[in-house]
Every structure is written in C-alpha cells, then in structure tokens.
Amino acid sequence: MAETIKKYDALPYGRVENPRLARTVDEEPTNFPSRMKTRPHTPMPRQLKIRYVKVGPPLGSGMFGTVHKVIDVDSGKFMAVKIIEHKVSKQQPLYNVLKREVEALSRLGHPHIVNYIASQGWDEPQLEIFMGLKEGSLNSLIESGVDVSEVANSVFPQMLKALDFIACKGIVHRDVKPDNILFISQPEGQYQFHLGDFGLCNRIADAKTFAGTSIYMAPEMLHGGAQTHKVDVWSLFVTMLWILDAGGLRQKCNEFTHVSEVQRAVLFIASNPGPISSIREMAIINSVERASAAQMLVKHFDGAGLSTPRNQVPALIISPSATAKAPLSAPFNKKSRIPQRRPEKLRMHGNIFGNSRHKNPHKSRQIKPASQLQGILPKPTDQELDC
Structure with a gap:
C-alpha cells in the first residue's frame, strides 16, 4: 500500500487521486508539548468594599471595638458595624480574638445568633465587622x-x-x-x-x-x-x-x-x-x-x-x-x-x-x-x- 501511495505522489499534477488511497495521517514528526495546555489564568474579581454612612451616636461598645448603626449607601439597608482601630487590631493576641469572632460568626447560621454579613479592612487603619442591625x-x-x-x-x-x-x-x-x-x-x-x-x-x-x-x-x-x-x-x-x-x-x-x-x-x-x-x-x-x-x-x-x-x-x-x-x-x-x-x-x-x-x-x-x-x-x- 505504501508503494502505491508513492506512485500516486509521482503522478503529473492534476491527476485525480483515488479517494480510497487518500492520505489521512500526517506522517511528519511531531514534538510533544513540555506541559499541559491550560486556559490563561485571570485574577478573581475583587470583593467590592462596603460603603456606608453612620447613623446617630454609637450603639455601644463590645470587646475592643465600638458598634455603630450604619446605612449601606449602595443597597440602602441598615446594618451594625463594629469598628476596631488599627493599633488594637494589629496586636497579635487581640488580632486572634477578632479573627476568632469573625470565623465563629461566619459559620454560625441560627435564628438566635447575630447574623454576620462581612468584614473588611484587615490590612487598613480600621477593621470593620458588619452584622445585622438589632434594636x-x-x-x-x-x-x-x-x-x-x-x-x-x-x-x-x-x-x-x-x-x-x-x-x-x-x-x-x-x-x-x-x-x-x-x-x-x-x-x-x-x-x-x-x-x-x-x-x-x-x-x-x-x-x-x-x-x-x-x-x-x-x-x-x-x-x-x-x-x-x-x-x-x-x-x-x-x-x-x-x-x-x-x-x-x-x-x-x-x-x-x-x-x-x-x-x-x-x-x-x-x-x-x-x-x-x-x-x-x-x-x-x-x-x-x-x-x-x-x-x-x-x-x-x-x-x-x-x-x-x-x-x-x-x-x-x-x-x-x-x-x-x-x-x-x-x-x-x-x-x-x-x-x-x-x-x-x-x-x-x-x-x-x-x-x-x-x-x-x-x-x-x-x-x-x-x-x-x-x-x-x-x-x-x-x-x-x-x-
């Protein structure tokens, strides 16, 4: 079969090739890629920072922070935010306490446990922990x-x-x-x-x-x-x-x-x-x-x-x-x-x-x-x- 194909290759230009003998495999040598091809890596979209305005005087103070009533300027919803100053939040023992509070609230969904919304500012002058507003x-x-x-x-x-x-x-x-x-x-x-x-x-x-x-x-x-x-x-x-x-x-x-x-x-x-x-x-x-x-x-x-x-x-x-x-x-x-x-x-x-x-x-x-x-x-x- 290989000899027959070579003969057809030597035929004058314009001669119709027998479809049954048509070449279907590229016999040229190939090099395997050095690694798997993947899609281009793109960064995940960054979480938008919650923009808010304080409403009225502070509601009170918790451990290491002050709690305020605020309104989300983008959604119009009222929330409570606990604000912790940089000098407090960056102290390692207190940082662990704050981290513990956020981690606990984020995984505790219950009708009689305060609802956690989000936190931001871990690397900024103020750490902010947003929770559902109570009376x-x-x-x-x-x-x-x-x-x-x-x-x-x-x-x-x-x-x-x-x-x-x-x-x-x-x-x-x-x-x-x-x-x-x-x-x-x-x-x-x-x-x-x-x-x-x-x-x-x-x-x-x-x-x-x-x-x-x-x-x-x-x-x-x-x-x-x-x-x-x-x-x-x-x-x-x-x-x-x-x-x-x-x-x-x-x-x-x-x-x-x-x-x-x-x-x-x-x-x-x-x-x-x-x-x-x-x-x-x-x-x-x-x-x-x-x-x-x-x-x-x-x-x-x-x-x-x-x-x-x-x-x-x-x-x-x-x-x-x-x-x-x-x-x-x-x-x-x-x-x-x-x-x-x-x-x-x-x-x-x-x-x-x-x-x-x-x-x-x-x-x-x-x-x-x-x-x-x-x-x-x-x-x-x-x-x-x-x-």
Missing part, C-alpha cells in the same frame, strides 16, 4: 421598664436553642450576659433575641484561659477547671436571675466584693422555692452534673428547637447537695435521676417564670448581706467583679 441589648430592654416575666419567658428558650446550637459546633461562648444578648421587636409585643459578641469564644478543646464577665462566670472558670459548653449554661442561669431580679441580685451585684460571694448567692437563690427552682439544674457547681442546654430544652419545651439529636440527650441528674450551705469544692455524692417530662403547667400555659401582669410574681428570699455569707464562703480571691 438594643437585653440590658437596655430591662432598663426600659418592660414586664420582666414576659421577657424571661422569651429569653430562656431562645438562648437555650442558641447555646445548644453552638455546643453542637464545639464552641464555648464564655461571655453570656445581658449586654451580649440583643433583640428585635416582633408583632404583638414579642421579642426575638440573638446571642452576640463571640470575641471570647473558643472551641471546647482550646477553652482554658480566664475569660468572661465575673458576675456571670462559672465556677470552673474561676478555679482553672475544664471549660465546656456547661460554662455558658451557668452564665445563662445568672442572666435569668438578673432579668427577674431574683433575691434582689440586680441591685445587689455592686455590693459583692469577690466572685465567690456571687457564686454562693447564686446557689442560695437556686435553693429557694418558686419559679427559679425549676431551672436550678443549671446552677450545679460540678459541671459534669450541671444540666446542658439540650437537657433544659427537653425538660421544659419537650425538645423543641434542639440541635443535639434527641436520642443523644442524657437524663438530667439532680444533686441535692448543691445548696447554698455546701462549700464550692464539696463532692457530689447523692444523685437522683428525674424524668424529662414537660411540666403540666408549662404544657398548658407555655411559661416558666409567671407573668406579673396577671398575678404578683413570687417573692423569693433576699440574698444575705456579704457580711453574713463570710462563714460559708471559700477564701476570697483578688478577682474584681464586673456587673
């Missing part, structure tokens, strides 16, 4: 004179859901307090609450440092114990005492001189009969026996809003020895399991802490003065209190 904090809401029982009945389940959600993500907030619980108004006088300011949060495996606001601090944080999601449960319990002013805690918090006095007062109030006693499992010194957010959701709300799978929520453990007169370091020997049934009253009426508009709120015993607590308190520490 104010729980602190400002209580100071406005609202019905505290109704607020407590709203805050409690919503914050339990938020804490259970971050616990499932392996995150400890470590600074749950009224200033870090934000709200927006809903129809018919209701409120939606959002847990914010994740600057102190850590993954459970890394949470070992001393952090948080002293009056809301769990015992294990003060004494250097392991910090799990149970520290946030203790802080929420103290927050509930603050909302309801149980035992006069809200007014008396400035009278305490040591964290140990606060913790003893918390246990003293928890031992009282009344609405607070229904959540006393959150105020057990031993964090292993302390209730989790998931357990409290099962007990009081039949598991509504759980992030933890229901079959992974253990039964509650009550330690009767966790009373105001027990030393903070006392072991917990007696244990009794209680069924995780929703109380009949709650199933019918949907409230735990009563409603002062319809009846007088339960009056719990007042906290003993600090001078009377000295005999049952552990030795004081030098830790200053921050109410």
Whole structure:
C-alpha cells in the first residue's frame, strides 16, 4: 500500500487521486508539548468594599471595638458595624480574638445568633465587622421598664436553642450576659433575641484561659477547671436571675466584693422555692452534673428547637447537695435521676417564670448581706467583679 501511495505522489499534477488511497495521517514528526495546555489564568474579581454612612451616636461598645448603626449607601439597608482601630487590631493576641469572632460568626447560621454579613479592612487603619442591625441589648430592654416575666419567658428558650446550637459546633461562648444578648421587636409585643459578641469564644478543646464577665462566670472558670459548653449554661442561669431580679441580685451585684460571694448567692437563690427552682439544674457547681442546654430544652419545651439529636440527650441528674450551705469544692455524692417530662403547667400555659401582669410574681428570699455569707464562703480571691 505504501508503494502505491508513492506512485500516486509521482503522478503529473492534476491527476485525480483515488479517494480510497487518500492520505489521512500526517506522517511528519511531531514534538510533544513540555506541559499541559491550560486556559490563561485571570485574577478573581475583587470583593467590592462596603460603603456606608453612620447613623446617630454609637450603639455601644463590645470587646475592643465600638458598634455603630450604619446605612449601606449602595443597597440602602441598615446594618451594625463594629469598628476596631488599627493599633488594637494589629496586636497579635487581640488580632486572634477578632479573627476568632469573625470565623465563629461566619459559620454560625441560627435564628438566635447575630447574623454576620462581612468584614473588611484587615490590612487598613480600621477593621470593620458588619452584622445585622438589632434594636438594643437585653440590658437596655430591662432598663426600659418592660414586664420582666414576659421577657424571661422569651429569653430562656431562645438562648437555650442558641447555646445548644453552638455546643453542637464545639464552641464555648464564655461571655453570656445581658449586654451580649440583643433583640428585635416582633408583632404583638414579642421579642426575638440573638446571642452576640463571640470575641471570647473558643472551641471546647482550646477553652482554658480566664475569660468572661465575673458576675456571670462559672465556677470552673474561676478555679482553672475544664471549660465546656456547661460554662455558658451557668452564665445563662445568672442572666435569668438578673432579668427577674431574683433575691434582689440586680441591685445587689455592686455590693459583692469577690466572685465567690456571687457564686454562693447564686446557689442560695437556686435553693429557694418558686419559679427559679425549676431551672436550678443549671446552677450545679460540678459541671459534669450541671444540666446542658439540650437537657433544659427537653425538660421544659419537650425538645423543641434542639440541635443535639434527641436520642443523644442524657437524663438530667439532680444533686441535692448543691445548696447554698455546701462549700464550692464539696463532692457530689447523692444523685437522683428525674424524668424529662414537660411540666403540666408549662404544657398548658407555655411559661416558666409567671407573668406579673396577671398575678404578683413570687417573692423569693433576699440574698444575705456579704457580711453574713463570710462563714460559708471559700477564701476570697483578688478577682474584681464586673456587673
């Protein structure tokens, strides 16, 4: 066949070639390319910087930054922006805190956790973290004179859901307090609450440092114990005492001189009969026996809003020895399991802490003065209190 093709190549110009013998392969030698051919690399489009104008005075200050109400000039939407100055944001320990807050917010999408929008300026004089705009904090809401029982009945389940959600993500907030619980108004006088300011949060495996606001601090944080999601449960319990002013805690918090006095007062109030006693499992010194957010959701709300799978929520453990007169370091020997049934009253009426508009709120015993607590308190520490 090859010889035949060569003969046809020698034929005079113009002779028609037999189609069956037409050359179909280029027999010329070729060089393989040295690398694979790819499309030209083009840079990704840069994210446009958010342009905004501040509206009104600052809303408040969080950890290392000031929060402002702003309007996006391109979209017309209102937002909140936390602004951190260059000299703060560039310090390595504080930079890590800010980075931690942004990373935590960016992966936590939940109805009761403040919504993260964007951040910019990491290499500029001002670092800006944009979040959804809220109306104010729980602190400002209580100071406005609202019905505290109704607020407590709203805050409690919503914050339990938020804490259970971050616990499932392996995150400890470590600074749950009224200033870090934000709200927006809903129809018919209701409120939606959002847990914010994740600057102190850590993954459970890394949470070992001393952090948080002293009056809301769990015992294990003060004494250097392991910090799990149970520290946030203790802080929420103290927050509930603050909302309801149980035992006069809200007014008396400035009278305490040591964290140990606060913790003893918390246990003293928890031992009282009344609405607070229904959540006393959150105020057990031993964090292993302390209730989790998931357990409290099962007990009081039949598991509504759980992030933890229901079959992974253990039964509650009550330690009767966790009373105001027990030393903070006392072991917990007696244990009794209680069924995780929703109380009949709650199933019918949907409230735990009563409603002062319809009846007088339960009056719990007042906290003993600090001078009377000295005999049952552990030795004081030098830790200053921050109410």
